[in-house]
Amino acid sequence: MAFTLYSLLQAALLCVNAIAVLHEERFLKNIGWGTDQGIGGFGEEPGIKSQLMNLIRSVRTVMRVPLIIVNSIAIVLLLLIG
């Protein structure tokens, strides 16, 4: 069972990359998950869908620059070490 921390790291990097490449206009708006479609009223319950949309938007905003760095490091390391 080769489920190691390293493979977890790889999976996490791939997942965050996947979230970062979701296209705002072509995809998220079409399925109703756009950033400007989320904000319902100011009721007590945000609801799972709006929480998820918030999460996706925050991940995309926050991780844009660190992802560039981490991806470059990963590319270099994988080229060197395989």
Add this chain to the structure above:
Amino acid sequence: MPASKRRVPVSQPGMADPHQLFDDTSSAQSRGYGAQRVPGGLGYPAASASPQGAFLADPVSNMAMAYGSSLAAQGKELVDKNIDRFIPVTKLKYYFAVDTMYVGKKLGLLVFPYLHQDWEVQYQQDTPVAPRFDVNAPDLYIPAMAFITYVLVAGLALGTQDRFSPDLLGLQASSALAWLTVEVLAILLSLYLITVNTDLSTIDLVAFLGYKYVGMIGGVLMGLLFGKIGYYLVLGWCCVSIFVFMIRTLRLKILAEAAAEGIPVRGARNQLRMYLTMAVAAAQPLLMYWLTFHLVR
């Protein structure tokens, strides 16, 4: 053989025997070094004393040593100041404030939670009481010890089946840690999505999820002693115990106050929280089985 090889304190420290190859500095130079060398015993050659003595007598190296020690002190200060930013050391200390009685009671609770009545953590002016004083408080000592013991027991089990190699130990440890991380991340994600206002901190969560290693160790050890039957029996018992333990503990943390007292509260919100609690509790036996079944043949 020069007499100076024995560490005999000389009455006139400054006097040097012309036949001596080395200076006897055990009483002359710094008292601190003398105190260090005395427990070393007479086995140490006095040769090691003299170069240090000559070294320290040089004023330049004196200054260098003072500078070096001040640099080390500054570095230590810097580390101490900044370590709290990355690892919450003071918070961690709370989780290791345990004593033998607590550990014994908690282990008993982990394998037999059915008779325990009061699962509330006692508070003392807004902060939870240290684990030493309250058996319901989470701690990190048992999970840490149990994890290390699990890795060692896994090595033992693999060794009795002639399947052992040192890197397998690292693989077991890494695998268990990876599953723990996945669990913690999944639960944190679910807590965020369901907008639960809870005081369940991440470290608390790690502590609760680490309690299953105790059952795993028991199962594997029984499996080693009594074969598959023993393994399944003990693992089954520990699985059910951990399930009940987790439900009773998490119920107080995740569910609303009313529901925690046993009154079923209807409503979509509470239902989701109930599902989350059940899912977390149900994941424990599954993981316990998954991480140990390959160790018992």
